[in-house]
Structures are given as structure tokens and as C-alpha cells.
Amino acid sequence: MRRVVITGIGVISPVGTGRDTFWSALLAGKSGIGPVTAFDSTNYAAHIGAEVRDFDPAHYVKKQQPAHMGRASQLAIGAARLAIQDSGLDLRSVESRRIGVSMGTTSGEPLFVEHYNDARKQSGDDAVDPEWMGLYPCHVIPTHVANEFGLHGPSIMIPTACAAGNYAIGYAHDLIRTGRADAMLAGGADAFSRIPYMGFARLGAIAPERCQPFDKNRKGMVPGEGSGMLVLEPLDSATARGAKIYAEVLGYGVSCDAHHMTAAHPQADGAIRAMSAAMKDSGVGIGDIDYISAHGTGTPTNDRIESLAVRTLFAEYAPKVPMSSIKSMLGHTMGAASAIEAAACALALDTGWIPPTINHEEADPDCGLDVVPNRSRQTHPKIVLNNAYAFGGNNASLCLGRYE
Amino acid sequence: MTPRVVVTGAGVCSPLGAGVEEFANALWSGKSAIVPSTRFPGSTIAEFGEFNPTPWLGNKGVRVLDRGTRFLCVAAQIALSSTCLVQDAASEGDADLGLVCGTLFGGVHSIAMFDWSGLMEGPSMVSPMEFPNTVINAPAGQAAIKHKLRGVNSTICAGLASGLHAIQYAADFLRFGRARYLMAGGMEEVCDEAALGFRKLGIASPTGQAHPFGADRDGTVAGEGSALWMLETEETARGRGIKPWFEICGFGTATDARPEGAAAAIEQALQETGVGPGEIGCIVAGANGSPADAIEARALRCVFGERLARIPASAPKAAIGETMGASGAFSAITAGLALQRQEAPPTAGFAATDSGLQLSSKSQPFEGEYALIDAFSCEGNNAALVIRLWKN
Amino acid sequence: MADATYTADQIRAEIKRLIANVTEREPGEIPDTAHFMDELGVDSLMAMEVMIAVDKKFKIDIPEEEFNKATNVNESVAMVEKYLADRSGAAANA
Numbered sequence: 001m002r003r004v005v006i007t008g009i010g011v012i013s014p015v016g017t018g019r020d021t022f023w024s025a026l027l028a029g030k031s032g033i034g035p036v037t038a039f040d041s042t043n044y045a046a047h048i049g050a051e052v053r054d055f056d057p058a059h060y061v062k063k064q065q066p067a068h069m070g071r072a073s074q075l076a077i078g079a080a081r082l083a084i085q086d087s088g089l090d091l092r093s094v095e096s097r098r099i100g101v102s103m104g105t106t107s108g109e110p111l112f113v114e115h116y117n118d119a120r121k122q123s124g125d126d127a128v129d130p131e132w133m134g135l136y137p138c139h140v141i142p143t144h145v146a147n148e149f150g151l152h153g154p155s156i157m158i159p160t161a162c163a164a165g166n167y168a169i170g171y172a173h174d175l176i177r178t179g180r181a182d183a184m185l186a187g188g189a190d191a192f193s194r195i196p197y198m199g200f201a202r203l204g205a206i207a208p209e210r211c212q213p214f215d216k217n218r219k220g221m222v223p224g225e226g227s228g229m230l231v232l233e234p235l236d237s238a239t240a241r242g243a244k245i246y247a248e249v250l251g252y253g254v255s256c257d258a259h260h261m262t263a264a265h266p267q268a269d270g271a272i273r274a275m276s277a278a279m280k281d282s283g284v285g286i287g288d289i290d291y292i293s294a295h296g297t298g299t300p301t302n303d304r305i306e307s308l309a310v311r312t313l314f315a316e317y318a319p320k321v322p323m324s325s326i327k328s329m330l331g332h333t334m335g336a337a338s339a340i341e342a343a344a345c346a347l348a349l350d351t352g353w354i355p356p357t358i359n360h361e362e363a364d365p366d367c368g369l370d371v372v373p374n375r376s377r378q379t380h381p382k383i384v385l386n387n388a389y390a391f392g393g394n395n396a397s398l399c400l401g402r403y404e
Numbered sequence: 405m406t407p408r409v410v411v412t413g414a415g416v417c418s419p420l421g422a423g424v425e426e427f428a429n430a431l432w433s434g435k436s437a438i439v440p441s442t443r444f445p446g447s448t449i450a451e452f453g454e455f456n457p458t459p460w461l462g463n464k465g466v467r468v469l470d471r472g473t474r475f476l477c478v479a480a481q482i483a484l485s486s487t488c489l490v491q492d493a494a495s496e497g498d499a500d501l502g503l504v505c506g507t508l509f510g511g512v513h514s515i516a517m518f519d520w521s522g523l524m525e526g527p528s529m530v531s532p533m534e535f536p537n538t539v540i541n542a543p544a545g546q547a548a549i550k551h552k553l554r555g556v557n558s559t560i561c562a563g564l565a566s567g568l569h570a571i572q573y574a575a576d577f578l579r580f581g582r583a584r585y586l587m588a589g590g591m592e593e594v595c596d597e598a599a600l601g602f603r604k605l606g607i608a609s610p611t612g613q614a615h616p617f618g619a620d621r622d623g624t625v626a627g628e629g630s631a632l633w634m635l636e637t638e639e640t641a642r643g644r645g646i647k648p649w650f651e652i653c654g655f656g657t658a659t660d661a662r663p664e665g666a667a668a669a670i671e672q673a674l675q676e677t678g679v680g681p682g683e684i685g686c687i688v689a690g691a692n693g694s695p696a697d698a699i700e701a702r703a704l705r706c707v708f709g710e711r712l713a714r715i716p717a718s719a720p721k722a723a724i725g726e727t728m729g730a731s732g733a734f735s736a737i738t739a740g741l742a743l744q745r746q747e748a749p750p751t752a753g754f755a756a757t758d759s760g761l762q763l764s765s766k767s768q769p770f771e772g773e774y775a776l777i778d779a780f781s782c783e784g785n786n787a788a789l790v791i792r793l794w795k796n
Numbered sequence: 797m798a799d800a801t802y803t804a805d806q807i808r809a810e811i812k813r814l815i816a817n818v819t820e821r822e823p824g825e826i827p828d829t830a831h832f833m834d835e836l837g838v839d840s841l842m843a844m845e846v847m848i849a850v851d852k853k854f855k856i857d858i859p860e861e862e863f864n865k866a867t868n869v870n871e872s873v874a875m876v877e878k879y880l881a882d883r884s885g886a887a888a889n890a
Contacts, residue, residue, distance in 0.1 A: 044527045097658055097668055106539060110519075113512070116597065117520050125600060133601025134783070137508045138540060139561035143783055146659040152668075155659035155785060156569055157561040159510065159540035167558060174576060195519045198527045199535035203844070204860065254582070256557035258497050258548040261468075261536035262841065270554070273499060277582065391536060392545020394557055464820050529852075532844040533818070 008087025008231030010079040014050035046206035050224030050331025070109030071191035079227035087231040098182040100153030101142040102172035104164020105335035108138030110193035163388035165339030166396035170252035187229035190334035213296035213325035221297040224331030228340035246346040253277025257393030268309035278397035291381040296325020324372035338388035410648030413634035415483030448612030450627030450725030472593030479630035497552030506566030506590030507729035510540035513595035563781035567732025589632035589733030616691035616719030617759040627725025631733035653677035661784035666703030673788040685772015701759035716748035716768035
């Protein structure tokens with residue numbers, strides 16, 4: 001089976017657009033969290049979010065009409081364009097039926113549901129946009145990306161919520177590994193929307209001021225938006241064309257808690273099994289992992305259970321494996337999160353630096369791990385694990401390795 | 405050596421029939437589930453109307469499941485029973501048993517209602533218990549809790565090709581050894597939003613009927629339900645003494661709204677199976693009565709040439725309507741039944757076609773071990789699957 | 797217009813109805829002292845749902861952290877009575 005590598009990175013995020021801006025911001029510990037601007041949050045229990053600012057879809061969407069698609073599609077096309085440019089891959093050099101798009105999302109294009117309801121509230125069914133059924137279903141997001149770049153290969157959306165990016169990148173890697181595709185755009189996208197915001201706020205899950213994963217006094221997560229897209233190719237094609245290789249996708253593992261829709265399994269059963277499955281798929285052991293990109297939302301429960309998962313599985317190695325959460329800076333970009341985090345992992349493997357968990361003031365004894373507090377660190381990781389956990393008990397861990 | 409993936413069970417929850425046998429009998433008798441809707445007066449829909457999942461799911465743990473999720477959970481219950489994998493109430497759940505569910509909308513009604521309640525009562529008054537069902541993977545996640553499915557759990561969205569993609573995804577996961585048993589297929593609900601969407605998009609038939617490939621076709625009809633296959637490797641099935649029904653032989657896909665896109669998907673599936681068009685005994689088409697049926701017909705003519713007119717074909721959406729994310733799975737179930745009976749089922753209400761396909765309002769016998777299932781979406785998501793009757 | 801007044805029995809009946817609803821039982825199956833979480837399987841989402849319904853029905857506003865301190869029907873009834881009394885007291889003093 002073919003080895004699969006990452007040759008292009010495109011990110012549109014609350015801390016910046018483009019690989020360099022994104023990575024510099026992460027290493028500098030810059031936060032993209034601020035007051036919600038996408039809607040009036042006055043009557044909500046929380047008021048902060050991590051939005052993508054100054055995004056001009058017309059800058060990225062060239063072949064289609066930006067107004068004929070939702071924001072998640074626009075962000076995805078933007079990140080995909082950046083990834084393709086970054087990779088230097090001439091799309092015409094790959095047979096169009098052999099290159100496709102694999103993506104993840106949590107909410108898809110929720111603004112169309114908002115508009116649907118706003119219209120009905122205002123004037124009834126007659127006011128609903130006739131096109132809404134063609135624009136809302138989330139599979140149109142990868143289809144829009146495919147159409148923008150003339151990609152005729154496999155196109156799929158795996159909407160496994162906040163773990164979706166890992167599922168999508170893993171599946172893209174499967175398609176190349178098994179020879180069903182010769183290149184894939186893989187990642188995730190989500191747009192800021194009052195719908196999930198309302199839900200998280202109602203649950204009291206949103207932090208009042210900032211995101212403090214693994215901190216003793218952490219108060220919650222911060223909803224966000226964005227897109228992360230990677231170009232994946234077979235190793236031999238990448239080396240043949242002299243491409244820059246950021247990292248190798250070694251494998252991934254998924255599991256389901258089958259316990260509760262929103263609360264993690266109390267003994268971290270699913271999280272542990274996803275990590276184990278990822279390492280088994282990758283042919284590595286716990287002693288090989290030298291950095292973990294945590295799911296680390298900043299909620300009291302997630303961070304406690306995630307720490308338990310790592311301590312249980314890694315045992316005596318656990319305190320030695322640095323584990324940071326870039327959600328401390330990016331907020332929780334939902335279905336894009338693990339894709340953006342995978343981009344960060346690839347950059348960590350490439351540059352030798354790991355990003356910090358910012359806003360860290362007091363260690364939580366229930367965590368007991370090195371969370372790379374506040375300052376990025378040069379550790380030269382060789383094999384990293386990217387963890388993601390979602391509503392519905394969907395868990396996914398992606399394993400990336402340095403290619404030398 | 406790549407493990408062979410086989411189908412060992414199935415579950416169907418459809419207004420045409422609950423359970424595979426009832427569904428098959430109705431399909432073979434030419435019945436249609438398309439009725440004047442009680443839920444959306446003025447429309448015809450292949451709908452359940454009032455749906456009571458109690459006979460399959462019992463009384464507990466059902467309240468939190470939205471309507472579409474109930475279809476999925478019932479289909480899963482039937483699929484698990486059909487292959488002796490229903491888990492004991494006391495068990496913690498098999499970590500090697502999972503679900504891959506295709507869908508177009510997921511639980512859009514739950515999402516829309518949650519947002520609506522925020523609009524009408526204020527964001528601080530929304531019900532926390534309704535929030536979990538607002539993620540698109542909620543049906544699959546709820547089914548996992550209900551049936552203790554701790555293994556692989558994925559939701560797949562690829563338009564009308566979702567069901568076939570879900571089957572393929574599950575088959576590849578089994579080949580990778582990431583699970584022992586995977587249910588794969590799809591679910592869809594015709595809710596207020598979907599019904600309004602159909603009407604607004606102008607794809608609903610004004611005469612309220614779906615005539616796939618029909619010379620007089622004038623649109624499609626929305627349909628709902630859930631269909632799942634149980635997949636495992638041939639080795640696992642043999643190990644537990646279960647006789648496979650069919651083998652998953654080949655899959656093809658293309659994101660291309662032109663006939664050559666649909667043809668490419670079919671050709672890939674044939675190529676992976678290692679057979680030519682001449683070996684396909686029966687075709688189950690994804691046509692739903694809309695103008696785009698012509699593109700699928702052209703693709704099939706391109707691949708099969710003159711022989712197309714002699715291959716018994718069936719278009720089940722005439723009976724079950726357009727079930728969107730579940731449609732590929734319903735077509736797969738139909739193809740499997742056709743192989744077992746060596747008969748293509750009737751296409752309900754079929755009168756005439758100029759598509760070049762051999763459709764009929766009666767069942768059509770054939771001799772053949774391979775069946776082709778295809779799904780074509782007009783935004784370009786195409787997929788094709790070839791299955792083979794199992795022979796030892 | 798004066799706020800409605802409720803007897804303890806009425807409050808008890810309503811709370812049992814709400815708990816029965818979220819746990820898929822009959823109200824008659826909810827004992828006064830059964831622990832919500834440990835014995836009746838009320839999870840955090842269900843508890844929030846009940847709290848919102850209680851607030852709405854009795855037109856009071858119990859903070860979430862306070863509501864979670866009531867772990868059975870008896871304690872919930874006492875809490876609602878307290879908040880109803882506080883509300884009446886406030887109205888009387890207005």
C-alpha cells in the first residue's frame with residue numbers, strides 16, 4: 001500500500017489566513033478570541049467567539065459565484081486554494097478523476113437554516129429561498145471545492161461533528177493508500193452560527209472571557225469558525241516532482257463511546273480506543289509519540305477526561321509527552337478544528353516547534369500532564385498524535401510522522 | 405490478500421414495508437408507498453405518516469430520538485436480529501460492531517426547530533435536551549447508544565450517492581481490519597423542511613407520481629425511511645457459521661454532473677470487480693422521475709451499448725420515492741433481493757420509456773450472478789456498486 | 797394581577813410529572829426520596845430541562861447551581877416553595 005504525505009497546507013482561521021500567518025500566530029501565543037460580531041449576542045448567556053475576520057470570498061472563489069454558496073463552502077474553497085498554491089501541485093498533471101475532496105463539518109451550512117427560519121418568521125413559507133434545499137445539505141461543501149478546481153474524483157463529506165476533520169483526513173489517506181485516488185484535498189470547515197452558539201451557551205459551556213484548556217480554573221470552550229485543508233499525495237509522486245513534504249500521514253483510528261450524546265465516557269473508553277487504534281494503524285507504540293495535539297476544548301469535563309485517557313494509555317510515558325491545545329488560541333472551530341490542528345501538527349513536524357496552550361495560570365492536578373504552558377517549545381517531534389472528540393461519541397485520532 | 409467483504413444481513417424500515425420480507429413482497433407485487441400526504445396536505449409523499457417504533461425499540465430511550473433517527477434505529481434493530489448480533493441489555497457493547505450511515509439532511513428538522521425555538525422564545529429558553537440532535541451525526545450517534553455500537557461510527561454525506569458511499573466506506577474499513585461487523589446504508593426523513601425544499605426547488609412532480617425514465621415523467625416525489633446492510637469479512641462470517649448473501653465486489657465514483665461522469669463511476673465499479681458489462685445480470689437504477697434521469701440513461705447506454713435493452717432493470721424510486729441519503733442503500737437492498745430471486749422487481753406504475761433500459765411493470769427473470777447499482781446526483785455526486793451472489 | 801399560588805401537593809405532582817417525562821416513567825413510579833441521578837438516571841441535560849420547565853411553570857428563576865443541590869423530589873418541592881415565597885415577599889414589598 002502506498003505511503004501518503006502532506007504537501008500543501010491552507011488555513012483560514014481566527015488567528016489568521018495562510019500557513020505562515022497561522023503558524024507565526026500559534027508560536028507567538030496569539031489569540032483570535034473576541035466579542036461575537038456575526039449576530040447580536042445580547043440575549044445569550046455568553047458573548048465571545050472566535051470568528052474569521054475580514055474574509056472576502058471573492059478573493060478565493062473564482063470559478064463559481066460566492067453568493068451561490070454558503071460561508072462554510074467559501075471558507076473551504078479559500079483554504080483549498082491556499083493549500084493547492086502551497087503545494088505547488090499542477091492540478092492538470094493529475095488525471096481529474098483521480099483527485100478528490102474529503103471533508104468534515106459539524107454544522108454544514110447552518111446560515112441557510114437561520115435564513116429559512118428568519119424568512120418564515122417574517123413572512124411565512126412563501127419567503128423561503130427556493131434554492132435552499134440545493135445549498136444547505138452539507139455534501140455541497142466538498143462538491144463546491146471540487147467544482148472550483150475541476151476535481152472529478154471522490155467527493156465526500158463526513159459530518160462527524162468536532163472530530164470530523166480527522167475522519168476526513170484519515171479517509172483521504174485511505175483512498176490514496178488503496179489506490180482509489182492519486183491526490184486528495186482533505187480537511188474541514190465550519191461557519192459561525194447562532195444555532196450551535198445558542199446550544200453551547202444554554203449548556204453553560206462557553207467561557208466568559210478566554211479559553212484555558214487544562215487550567216485548574218478553566219470555565220469552558222469558545223465557539224469558532226474556519227477551514228483547514230491539506231493536499232495529500234502518494235509519497236512517490238511527491239518525491240518525483242520535488243514537492244516539499246511537511247509530514248507523512250501514518251494512520252488513524254476511530255471509535256464510538258455509545259454512552260451519551262454530549263458527555264464523554266467517564267473512563268475515557270472511546271478516547272483510549274481511538275488512540276490505540278490510530279497507533280496500531282500507524283505501526284507505532286506509546287513510546288514513539290513525542291507530541292499530542294489535544295482536543296482540549298477548555299471545558300471542565302473534556303479536559304479532565306482527555307487527561308485521564310492519556311494518563312491511562314500512556315502510563316509511565318504520559319508525563320513526558322507534551323500535549324497542547326491550540327483551541328486556547330483558535331477557540332473551537334468545530335468540524336474544521338481537527339483539520340486545522342492536523343495542519344499545526346504537520347508544521348510542528350516540519351519546523352521542530354510545538355505550539356503552546358496559552359492562558360495557563362494554574363496547573364490542574366487532575367490533568368497531571370505537560371501542557372506546554374504559554375510558550376511554544378522547540379522539541380523536534382518525530383511522531384505526533386492529533387486527538388478529536390465529538391457529540392454523538394465520535395472519537396478520532398490521527399497519527400502523523402516526520403518524513404526524512 | 406485483501407479480505408473479501410460480504411453481506412450477511414439487512415434491515416429495512418420503509419413505508420413500503422417494515423423488515424426486508426415485507427418490503428420485498430410489496431416491491432415485487434408492484435406496490436407503491438407514494439400516497440397523498442397526511443402530514444403535508446396537497447403533496448404526495450412516500451411517507452410513514454404516524455410512525456410507531458415500539459414493536460422494535462421498546463418503550464424506553466425512544467423519547468430522545470427524533471423521527472428520522474427512529475427509522476435508523478428500527479432498521480438497525482432488524483439488521484442486527486437478521487444476523488444474530490443483537491446485544492444483551494447487560495452488555496457494555498461490542499467494540500468491533502459499528503454503523504456507517506449515509507444521509508442528505510441528517511436531522512434538519514431538529515436543527516431547524518431548535519433554532520426556531522430560540523427565535524420565538526429567546527436563546528436562553530431553548531431546551532438543552534434538544535441540542536444533541538442538532539448535529540448531523542446525531543442519528544448515527546443515537547443509534548450507537550441505543551444498540552451499544554462501540555465500534556466504527558461514521559456519517560457520510562455524498563448527496564444521492566450517500567448510501568452507496570457508506571457501503572463502500574464500511575467495506576474498506578472491514579478490509580483494513582478496523583471492525584468485525586459494520587451496518588452500512590442510510591436514513592432520511594421527509595420533514596417540514598425537506599417537503600418545503602422539494603416544492604420550492606421545483607423538483608416535485610406536479611401530478612404526484614414518480615416515473616423513473618418514464619417518457620411522461622414530470623418530477624419526483626419525496627420518500628423517507630432507512631435501509632442497512634450488515635457487512636463483515638467472509639472469514640468472520642465463516643468463523644461464526646453465517647452464510648453470506650452477497651459479496652461487495654466493486655465500487656466507482658466521480659464528481660461530475662455529465663453523462664461521462666456517471667459512466668466513469670460505473671466503469672470503475674466494473675473494473676474493480678474484474679467483469680465486463682456483459683456479465684451484469686440486472687441493473688438497479690437511481691432514476692427518480694426528474695429530467696436528470698436522461699443523464700443516467702445516457703451513461704448506462706454508453707457503458708452497456710446495445711445490450712442495455714436486454715438487461716432486466718428496475719427503478720425502485722417509483723415505489724419508495726426519492727429517499728435522498730438513504731436511496732443508495734434502498735437500491736442496494738433491491739439489487740440484493742433481485743440476485744437472490746434471479747428476478748428484477750417491477751418498476752411500480754411503469755408504462756413506457758425511451759431511455760434504452762429494459763424496465764417493466766412486471767418482475768423480469770434473469771440468470772446472472774452480478775448486479776449493478778448506480779446513484780446519480782445532478783450536482784455531480786455519482787457512485788456505482790457491483791455485488792455478486794455468494795457462492796462458496 | 798396576583799401571581800398564582802400553589803400547594804405543596806401541586807408542586808410535588810408537577811415535579812414528578814416532569815421527572816417522569818424525562819426518564820420515560822409514569823409519575824406514580826417516582827418516589828419522593830429517590831436520588832435523581834443515582835436511582836432515576838437523570839443526567840445533566842435532563843436536569844436542565846426539568847429546571848427550565850419548573851421555572852416556566854411557577855414563574856420563578858432558580859439559578860442552575862442552586863437547582864442542582866436538590867437531589868430528589870422532596871428537596872425540589874422545598875426549593876420551589878422557597879422561591880415562590882421569596883417571590884411573594886418581593887411582590888408584597890414592592
